[in-house]
Amino acid sequence: MASLSFIKHKPPSEAAEIELDLTPMMSMFLILLPFLVSMAVLTHLTILEFSLPPNIGQAAGAASSEKPKVKLTLVVTPGYLLVTHGERMLDSLPLVGQQYDFSGLAAALVRRKAEMNLENEMVVASRDRVRLKDIVAIMDRCKASGFEKIGLSSATENPGEGR
């Protein structure tokens, strides 16, 4: 209590005289800041890995005698997405407000993977007019749905005519 009363009765003029000398701290900041600004990374880069289907790659020659394994295929067109397996069409996802239905796609992929007991491989088959940003976004959704190995190939414009 005695010490408390001492603080209480400390004259205000004495308290005001205690001032920190901030100059060395400012000097340190001025040296540190340009160094850190030069080393700062403001955008982080990442990569998205994929491979070509084995019938296009050159390694196909060795394995051509083997029957190709049927994989889940996502056909990407400018107007809709199709989930297929072999010749069976499983899901069709039209655009939602001029954008692909990414949440619907993720749900469909997770459901089909569980139902059909598929491995973590799939093929994204894109048509010519699809933009890269959409392909990357779709491949992201495929990876998030458990398909780690993605092959990228072309979807025929008119499957009936084989073109």
Added chain:
Amino acid sequence: MKRPPRAGKFSSATQDDQTTFRPQLTSLIDVMTFLLVFLIKSFSVQGDVITPSTNLELPLSTSHKPPKPAASLEITKTNVMADGKVLSMLSASDKTDSMIIPGIYKWMVFRRSQMSDTAQGRDVLIQADREIEYAVLKRVMYSCNKAGFMDFTILAIQKE
């Protein structure tokens, strides 16, 4: 030669008045501290393996894999480049029916000849503008594949 003391309204200022003036540094120190914390958070010792080209906008991705060294190709809206050299103009390559783009094929064959035959280092890192169409990407990949490159990676900006 000593100057005589100046007469006027400032001559009456005492020595104490001049020495007691100090700038208020507290707010400046606050700003500096915030800046320091932010910059330490974004500090990178490792640095980037790849420097993205300035004349293209990379797509955004949720992937978290860091870039690794590979044969790099840059696809802008107008041309395909490698190491700052224009390999093909897209307007010119659009006119041909062939899937192979000769400039890219020749360059990739040259790059392939510089590499060892091991499986490592046979990746192609594609830096492409987010607005390019798959038709362009397809022809670039086809040309690389014919030159002996099997696996591809697309460079993207990581989404937070």
